[in-house]
Amino acid sequence: MDRSSTKRGDRWSRRDLLHAGAAASVGSFGAQIGARRARGENRMLRTPLCDLLSIEVPLLQAPMSGVVTPPLVAAVANAGGLGILPGILVPPDELRAQIRAIRALTSRPFAVNLLLHTALLPPADPAAIPDDVIARVHRTLNRFRQRLGLPPRAERPPRAPDFVDAAFEVILAERVPVWSIGLGRPTLEQVERCHRQGTKVIAMAATVEDARELAASGVDVIVAQGSEAGGHRSTWTKRLTPQHAAVGTLALVPQVVAAVNVPVVAAGGIVDGRGVVAALALGAVGRLLKATSDDTVITDVFTGMFARVIRNEFTDTFAAEAAPVLPPFAQALAASDVTAGSAAQGSGEFYALYAGQGCGGVRDLPSAADLVRRTMMEAASGISALSAFARTGG
Numbered sequence: 001m002d003r004s005s006t007k008r009g010d011r012w013s014r015r016d017l018l019h020a021g022a023a024a025s026v027g028s029f030g031a032q033i034g035a036r037r038a039r040g041e042n043r044m045l046r047t048p049l050c051d052l053l054s055i056e057v058p059l060l061q062a063p064m065s066g067v068v069t070p071p072l073v074a075a076v077a078n079a080g081g082l083g084i085l086p087g088i089l090v091p092p093d094e095l096r097a098q099i100r101a102i103r104a105l106t107s108r109p110f111a112v113n114l115l116l117h118t119a120l121l122p123p124a125d126p127a128a129i130p131d132d133v134i135a136r137v138h139r140t141l142n143r144f145r146q147r148l149g150l151p152p153r154a155e156r157p158p159r160a161p162d163f164v165d166a167a168f169e170v171i172l173a174e175r176v177p178v179w180s181i182g183l184g185r186p187t188l189e190q191v192e193r194c195h196r197q198g199t200k201v202i203a204m205a206a207t208v209e210d211a212r213e214l215a216a217s218g219v220d221v222i223v224a225q226g227s228e229a230g231g232h233r234s235t236w237t238k239r240l241t242p243q244h245a246a247v248g249t250l251a252l253v254p255q256v257v258a259a260v261n262v263p264v265v266a267a268g269g270i271v272d273g274r275g276v277v278a279a280l281a282l283g284a285v286g287r288l289l290k291a292t293s294d295d296t297v298i299t300d301v302f303t304g305m306f307a308r309v310i311r312n313e314f315t316d317t318f319a320a321e322a323a324p325v326l327p328p329f330a331q332a333l334a335a336s337d338v339t340a341g342s343a344a345q346g347s348g349e350f351y352a353l354y355a356g357q358g359c360g361g362v363r364d365l366p367s368a369a370d371l372v373r374r375t376m377m378e379a380a381s382g383i384s385a386l387s388a389f390a391r392t393g394g
């Protein structure tokens with residue numbers, strides 16, 4: 001791109017800013033940088049996203065369910081990024097308490113994330129699952145139970161709790177600054193209700209078509225989730241195979257930027273950001289630091305939805321036995337005693353170690369605050385180096 005043709009004084013044209021937003025709004029975290037310092041050091045990296053969400057640096061922390069707590073959300077917010085609280089399957093009263101705990105630690109904007117997967121709206125009835133499929137899934141799970149000293153089980157999993165609507169009402173009632181959505185699309189009415197009270201809406205898509213649908217629903221920001229990303233594929237229905245909705249970040253982000261008219265945030269494989277947060281979160285299972293990018297797989301064996309995790313005995317046994325998998329959420333509920341037992345015993349072999357392909361690049365465990373600062377400084381010096389390269393022609 002010819003920069004001189006697009007730069008007007010100190011201002012970039014809107015389209016360029018959107019592209020800058022896409023490139024810079026990657027990854028995640030970091031440090032307790034004072035607001036002024038952040039502004040000074042990262043002037044180059046302020047993007048429209050910062051103004052839109054009233055944040056200092058264009059970094060979003062991944063809403064990692066089971067991992068991110070109110071203090072971490074507040075630490076990221078205080079560092080100038082957007083901290084996001086995961087709200088999936090959190091009972092509404094507990095969600096309200098967590099939102100208030102964040103507010104006690106920061107006065108800066110933050111987000112609450114809900115999953116709007118169709119299997120939760122309303123929760124699918126497990127009565128429809130054939131008996132023999134349930135029996136075969138438990139046959140494999142019972143091998144894990146035996147290894148963990150847990151009693152064998154054979155029963156039909158319960159229906160997932162119906163929390164989504166109540167959680168949305170809590171987000172509105174608490175006037176949360178940003179509603180973040182994964183694995184689903186909001187209704188026009190939901191977006192309107194948010195906008196009426198000044199709550200911004202961001203939503204994640206793994207394909208260009210889904211990003212277009214999200215844009216049509218009126219969301220303010222779209223997160224383009226590349227296939228490198230750890231955790232679940234952000235689709236509203238389960239795709240046929242793990243190869244569906246699996247476009248790499250490098251290919252997906254520019255196509256989404258071209259397809260929609262709102263700022264785009266890149267997610268997936270950004271090792272100085274969300275991958276590091278996953279490492280902080282999973283630090284107890286020390287192997288993450290030793291994992292290589294090649295250790296992750298996309299599998300549905302933990303929840304019934306496709307997600308990128310670190311391979312372990314659970315994933316390998318399901319694959320080797322070609323065991324069936326129950327529908328979204330039913331699989332997670334059928335295996336919940338195994339995954340909880342594995343975590344309680346400190347074994348990383350029988351629960352989901354959600355991690356992206358970037359995990360191979362994670363080598364240390366800085367604080368959230370340090371990580372925001374380091375990420376922004378690395379990004380700023382990378383941009384300087386590139387412009388020097390462009391000036392001198394290498």
Ligand SMILES: Cc1cc2nc3c(=O)[nH]c(=O)nc-3n(C[C@H](O)[C@H](O)[C@H](O)COP(=O)(O)O)c2cc1C
Pocket residue numbers: 027062063064065067086087088113115181182183204225228229230231232267268269270273274275278281353354355356357358
């Ligand atoms: C441990 C873990 C838990 C996650 N939980 C959620 C979640 O609850 N809601 C959500 O929208 N995305 C969740 N994600 C996906 C992230 O939003 C994001 O797409 C991903 O972390 C980005 O890719 P990266 O892991 O390569 O940085 C999770 C990711 C990880 C690694």
